[in-house]
Amino acid sequence: MSLLTAAPRLRNTSVFPRPVERSVLRKEYPLSIVAAALKGETDIAVGNVIGSNIFNLLFVLGASVTINPIKTEWISVYDAAILVAVSLFAMIPALQKKEICRVWGILFILLYAAYTAYLLIR
Incomplete structure (x- = not known):
C-alpha cells in the first residue's frame, strides 16, 4: 500500500x-x-x-x-495509552544518565516509524 x-x-x-x-x-x-x-x-x-x-x-x-x-472510540483510547507508554519510556534515559544520547534518538525514530507503519496497516 x-x-x-x-x-x-x-x-x-x-x-x-x-x-x-x-x-x-x-x-x-x-x-x-x-x-x-x-x-x-x-x-x-x-x-x-x-x-x-x-x-x-x-x-x-x-x-x-x-x-x-469529541466522541471517542476504543482505538482513540488505545492511541492515548501508546502516548503515555512512549512518554514514560522516553523518561528512562533522562532519569538514568541525565542525558539522551544518539542511540536513544535512533530508537525513538525507529519507534516512530513502527507506529506510523502500524497506523498505515490497521
Whole structure:
C-alpha cells in the first residue's frame, strides 16, 4: 500500500482535533527544534517539544472539546495509552544518565516509524 492510497485512511485516525495536528505539523516547528539542537541549545529543543505537547493536549484539546465535544472510540483510547507508554519510556534515559544520547534518538525514530507503519496497516 502506498502512502497516497493510505492517506485517506490516516485522515480520521487521530485522537486530536485538526488545530492540534496543524500546529504540530507546521514545518517551522521541527526545523526550530533541529536548529536549536545543532546550536547546542538542547534545553530549548527539549522545552519546545515538552511545552508544545502540554499546550496541545491541555489548551487546544480542552478548548476544542469545550466548544464541541469529541466522541471517542476504543482505538482513540488505545492511541492515548501508546502516548503515555512512549512518554514514560522516553523518561528512562533522562532519569538514568541525565542525558539522551544518539542511540536513544535512533530508537525513538525507529519507534516512530513502527507506529506510523502500524497506523498505515490497521
